[in-house]
Amino acid sequence: MTKLATARAHTNIALIKYWGKENVALNIPTTSSLSLTLDQFYTTTSVEFTDSSKDELILNGISTDSTRVSKFLDLFRQQEGNFSKILVRSENHVPTAAGLASSASSFSALTGAMFNLLELPNDVQEMSRMARKGSGSASRSIFGNFAVWNKGEDDQSSYAESFYDEDINLTMIVAEISSSMKKMSSTKGMQLAQTAPTYGAWVEKAAHQLEEMKAAIRAKDIEKIGLIAQDNALGMHEQNRNSIEPFDYFTVQTRRVIDFAKQCYESGLLAFVTIDAGPNVKIITDRASETELLNKFKVNFPEIPFEVAHAGEGLRYV
Ligand code: DP6
Numbered sequence: 001m002t003k004l005a006t007a008r009a010h011t012n013i014a015l016i017k018y019w020g021k022e023n024v025a026l027n028i029p030t031t032s033s034l035s036l037t038l039d040q041f042y043t044t045t046s047v048e049f050t051d052s053s054k055d056e057l058i059l060n061g062i063s064t065d066s067t068r069v070s071k072f073l074d075l076f077r078q079q080e081g082n083f084s085k086i087l088v089r090s091e092n093h094v095p096t097a098a099g100l101a102s103s104a105s106s107f108s109a110l111t112g113a114m115f116n117l118l119e120l121p122n123d124v125q126e127m128s129r130m131a132r133k134g135s136g137s138a139s140r141s142i143f144g145n146f147a148v149w150n151k152g153e154d155d156q157s158s159y160a161e162s163f164y165d166e167d168i169n170l171t172m173i174v175a176e177i178s179s180s181m182k183k184m185s186s187t188k189g190m191q192l193a194q195t196a197p198t199y200g201a202w203v204e205k206a207a208h209q210l211e212e213m214k215a216a217i218r219a220k221d222i223e224k225i226g227l228i229a230q231d232n233a234l235g236m237h238e239q240n241r242n243s244i245e246p247f248d249y250f251t252v253q254t255r256r257v258i259d260f261a262k263q264c265y266e267s268g269l270l271a272f273v274t275i276d277a278g279p280n281v282k283i284i285t286d287r288a289s290e291t292e293l294l295n296k297f298k299v300n301f302p303e304i305p306f307e308v309a310h311a312g313e314g315l316r317y318v
Helices: 067-080 102-117 124-134 186-193 199-218 222-242 252-266 290-300
Strands: 005-016 021-023 033-050 056-059 062-064 085-093 146-150 159-164 170-175 272-274 281-286 306-309
Touching (some): 005 102, 033 170, 067 102, 102 124, 124 159, 146 199, 186 222, 252 281
Parallel strands (some): 056 085
Antiparallel strands (some): 005 033, 033 085, 170 306
């Protein structure tokens, strides 16, 4: 019987962002980042050896271009010795490429599945390093709850680890403004952002924000967490607008949702935003406020679907 190895990984949302590379080939970032893995969005991936002449990818039942996946599988071949082609079947429970970081759960799940198929030791640090090379943010999806990706300086020293393993009642309400494909990949977007004259200052600030964020998480202080995350994310998007080829992931709806979240905060509710490489907004709040806040958003934005997410688990075999 052919061996089938299956793993599931959840997506993560960075509270301190990864947005720039010191080493493009290895995905060594310019900043350390910190994320929350979410329960609602995940990818389940199965891998098996195939006699086919090339690696194949079936994504949500549809045969899809496997170039990026194949390049990633070649890293395993370089490390473990050549093996036959791989058939990858992936089910994405994440709106693909709309800034909900589906590459994070995808490459993390694929890493887990390949470690299982090749019977490699169950070493989360090694898995995180490998997932990083598929997509930087995937290094963090190996872990549940909060993870910190220490930027490091080379392949060996750049990996994520679990940061804090208590549930602090943080809620993320995802406003799915658009689930269509984003116009600028994160890889390309961050490359441009790094040309902004203000980029160095954002990187420097991020290092301080990371330390403040760790303290705020340990103190379970959702207001502080939200304020720092929002400042870090809006700063990231500033770099895009300041780059030599200015671009913007925000749409009119994105801005309206951000403004409304700010209005809610001013009226005394816990409401902060973070945005990735797409138009969707993740609203940060806590469990006690989520229902009231969600209702307000639904009334104001009846056309936008909202999903409520909490801390999710790390990589696991299915
Ligand atoms: C905005 O991990 O998708 O979501 O390493 O080039 O694949 P590559 O980039 P990717 O970038 C994610 C960027 C982000 C912020 C974050 O998740 O930290």
